[in-house]
Amino acid sequence: xxxxxxxxxxxxxGGDDAGYQVANSLRFNDGDSAHLKRTPSxxxxxxxxxxxxxxxxxxxxxxxxxxxxxxSGTATNDVFYINVDSDQFEIVSYTASADQLRLKDTNWKLxxxxxxxxxxxxxxxxxxxxxxRAKVYLNNVQHTTWTSTSxxxxxQALKFNVDEEHRxxxxxxxxxxxxxxxxxxxxxxxxxxxxxxxxxAEEDATTGQWV
Numbered sequence: 001x002x003x004x005x006x007x008x009x010x011x012x013x014g015g016d017d018a019g020y021q022v023a024n025s026l027r028f029n030d031g032d033s034a035h036l037k038r039t040p041s042x043x044x045x046x047x048x049x050x051x052x053x054x055x056x057x058x059x060x061x062x063x064x065x066x067x068x069x070x071x072s073g074t075a076t077n078d079v080f081y082i083n084v085d086s087d088q089f090e091i092v093s094y095t096a097s098a099d100q101l102r103l104k105d106t107n108w109k110l111x112x113x114x115x116x117x118x119x120x121x122x123x124x125x126x127x128x129x130x131x132x133r134a135k136v137y138l139n140n141v142q143h144t145t146w147t148s149t150s151x152x153x154x155x156q157a158l159k160f161n162v163d164e165e166h167r168x169x170x171x172x173x174x175x176x177x178x179x180x181x182x183x184x185x186x187x188x189x190x191x192x193x194x195x196x197x198x199x200x201a202e203e204d205a206t207t208g209q210w211v
Contacts, residue, residue, distance in 0.1 A: 022054070025185035028169040030059070030067070033179045035169040046157035050195040051082070051121045056183040060087060060113050068178045069119070070187070071171030072160050080159040081171050082121065083178070087111050090148075091121060091136065093158040100158050101134055102150035108143065116183075118201055118210060123160075124194035125152040139210045140197045161191060 028034045055069055071081040080093045090104035110117065120137040127133045130151035136143045152158060160166075168187055170179035188200065197210075204211045 022186045025054070025056070025183040026169070027183055028180035030170075030179040030181035033170065033177060035167050035179060037165055037167045039165045040161075040163050043163045044161040044191040046159075046161050047126055047155060048124045048192050048194055049161050050123065050190040050193055050199075051160075051188070052119070052190075052195075052197075052200040053187040054116050054118050054185045055180075056116045057084065057110060057113055057181070058183070059181040060111050067180050067182065068167070068169070068171045069180060069184065070166070070168050072162055072166040073164050074172055076173045078159060079171065079173060081178075082119070084110055089138075091134070093152070093160060095159045099150040100156055101152050102148060103134065103136060103146050104148040105143065105145060106147045107145070116185075118197065120195070120197045120200065122194045122196065123152075123158065125154065125156045125158065128154065130154075135194070137197045140201070140203070161189070 026036075051070060053069060057067070059067065067084045069082045069084070071079065073079040077097045078095045081091075083090045083092070085104070087109045088104060088106055089108055089110060091101065092099070092103075093101040118137075118139050120135075122135040122137070123133065125133045131144070133152045133154075133156075169184060170177060186200070190199075201210055203209070
């Protein structure tokens with residue numbers, strides 16, 4: 001555990017809050033392939049779930065450099081992951097050699113190594129509108145301008161919340177490993193609900209920061 005908390009929002013400023021603070025974060029060193037992993041005994045809801053986490057990158061904008069924040073599955077043709085690909089962000093659910101979900105924006109650059117980012121992925125594949133089946137928020141702003149998209153079909157069960165290995169801070173697909181290099185904190189997975197950033201964080205009334 002580092003002594004770096006996540007009271008700070010995107011600009012990295014700190015302060016006291018009477019509500020909720022995270023006192024520590026986990027430092028993931030890609031050279032050590034550091035990660036957390038767990039295999040649930042049973043699958044959960046694969047159609048409706050929310051992932052929320054805070055992350056801070058320590059390696060920025062290297063060509064063909066991949067960092068995985070969270071993942072599930074270990075087979076090359078059967079996996080879910082949230083990645084930073086060089087300085088670009090992507091979310092993929094892939095099974096049976098086909099995309100279930102793929103969201104990537106080559107124009108969305110994550111290049112601030114001093115910043116804490118709050119990411120929320122809120123999934124409900126039962127929604128009738130395809131763009132509502134996977135909502136992505138960064139620091140309380142929903143991202144909607146993707147350059148590469150593949151939306152889940154209505155009611156589709158994704159490759160997350162399965163009874164297979166889940167990792168925080170990387171994935172392993174055979175000999176292929178993509179560890180995290182940076183910090184993660186306050187990681188949540190909520191089974192059966194499509195939530196919003198306001199369920200996990202708030203705007204500071206004084207500074208206007210997302211904290």
